[in-house]
Amino acid sequence: MRIVDLRSDTVTKPSPEMWEALKSMDNNKLGDDVEHEDPTVNKLEEKAARLMGMPAALFVTSGTQGNLISILSQTRPGEEILLEEHSHVVKWEVGGVARIGGLMVNTFPSVKGTFNPSTLSWLVRDSSDIHQPVTSMIALENTHNYHGGIALKTELFSKTRDVADEFSLKVHLDGARIFNACVALKVPITEYTRHVHSIQFCLSKGLSCPIGSIIAGSEDFIEHARKIRKLIGGGFRQGGIIAVMGLIALEPKWIQRLEEDHAIAKLLAKSISEIEAEKPVHVPTPDTNIVMVEFKQNIPMETIYKVVNELHKQGVLCFDMGPRIRLVTHYGITKEDIDYCIPIIQNTLCNLL
Numbered sequence: 030m031r032i033v034d035l036r037s038d039t040v041t042k043p044s045p046e047m048w049e050a051l052k053s054m055d056n057n058k059l060g061d062d063v064e065h066e067d068p069t070v071n072k073l074e075e076k077a078a079r080l081m082g083m084p085a086a087l088f089v090t091s092g093t094q095g096n097l098i099s100i101l102s103q104t105r106p107g108e109e110i111l112l113e114e115h116s117h118v119v120k121w122e123v124g125g126v127a128r129i130g131g132l133m134v135n136t137f138p139s140v141k142g143t144f145n146p147s148t149l150s151w152l153v154r155d156s157s158d159i160h161q162p163v164t165s166m167i168a169l170e171n172t173h174n175y176h177g178g179i180a181l182k183t184e185l186f187s188k189t190r191d192v193a194d195e196f197s198l199k200v201h202l203d204g205a206r207i208f209n210a211c212v213a214l215k216v217p218i219t220e221y222t223r224h225v226h227s228i229q230f231c232l233s234k235g236l237s238c239p240i241g242s243i244i245a246g247s248e249d250f251i252e253h254a255r256k257i258r259k260l261i262g263g264g265f266r267q268g269g270i271i272a273v274m275g276l277i278a279l280e281p282k283w284i285q286r287l288e289e290d291h292a293i294a295k296l297l298a299k300s301i302s303e304i305e306a307e308k309p310v311h312v313p314t315p316d317t318n319i320v321m322v323e324f325k326q327n328i329p330m331e332t333i334y335k336v337v338n339e340l341h342k343q344g345v346l347c348f349d350m351g352p353r354i355r356l357v358t359h360y361g362i363t364k365e366d367i368d369y370c371i372p373i374i375q376n377t378l379c380n381l382l
């Protein structure tokens with residue numbers, strides 16, 4: 030049976046160019062990265078820092094680890110950090126910032142990821158009050174996974190930075206899919222990075238590397254982050270074996286390729302939305318590569334699980350996300366795959382709703 034895996038862009042496998050680059054590796058291109066001696070990792074970090082327009086970068090194992098290291102490196106236990114209520118750090122990172130970082134999390138709402146940055150100032154604690162902790166960071170997410178891969182505008186970042194500067198807060202960006210935002214809105218990445226103190230982005234999602242994320246920021250931040258990475262057991266030894274594929278992932282052609290994922294995501298959303306007149310579904314036009322099938326009425330979760338299970342049986346893999354169904358396009362998914370899935374998804378929704 031044909032399988033079309035739309036669960037996540039984390040299921041991507043290396044491209045032929047990445048395999049070629051891996052085959053061209055030899056021991057001269059490897060070293061002990063904990064000692065900062067792996068030439069391939071060093072090359073990747075230098076390339077990533079240049080691309081981000083930031084002084085330094087660090088290769089880490091995952092997006093979750095990149096966020097944790099970035100947050101721990103710029104805060105102290107007992108402080109409070111501000112996060113949008115549905116952000117990945119809050120929902121899906123095992124509470125690491127609380128358990129490992131000893132941090133309090135204060136969340137704020139948004140409308141599909143967008144909020145009024147001036148309202149953040151209401152959340153900043155008065156640390157001169159003996160009862161209150163110190164607020165030390167605001168962490169944003171772009172694109173916003175939970176809100177359906179929404180690409181947030183650069184103005185949101187500049188205004189958030191104004192609030193952060195007023196209260197001497199750090200700004201971290203969980204940019205797991207930041208290049209999707211850049212490609213969708215046609216803005217250079219530096220238009221985001223110039224407003225933040227640190228960024229984490231994933232090599233292992235749409236950029237189709239098998240493993241890895243990058244964090245970037247100032248020299249001091251990265252020096253500290255390197256130590257925190259070691260503390261949590263993330264020190265690479267001969268990491269060049271993986272970093273060599275990261276170097277390919279950062280080629281402009283690979284970043285621009287994300288446009289293809291966005292185009293087929295739009296096609297998928299538009300086609301599913303054709304059943305909106307008959308069935309209580311709503312499928313917003315995606316900004317990037319994440320399609321969300323929303324339900325207009327309160328559909329029981331059991332029905333949503335049934336739809337997901339039935340799609341799985343027919344080879345279309347996807348996840349439920351709250352009372353919605355998420356479908357993600359990525360490297361390896363073609364327009365033919367999407368054309369194949371459309372009637373399966375439409376019929377399954379029509380039969381089960």
Ligand SMILES: Cc1ncc(COP(=O)(O)O)c(C=O)c1O
Binds near residue numbers: 174242
């Ligand atoms: C927005 C966002 N941040 C962070 C992560 C974590 O990345 P990883 O799975 O590499 O830990 C994800 C993963 O899906 C994500 O969507």
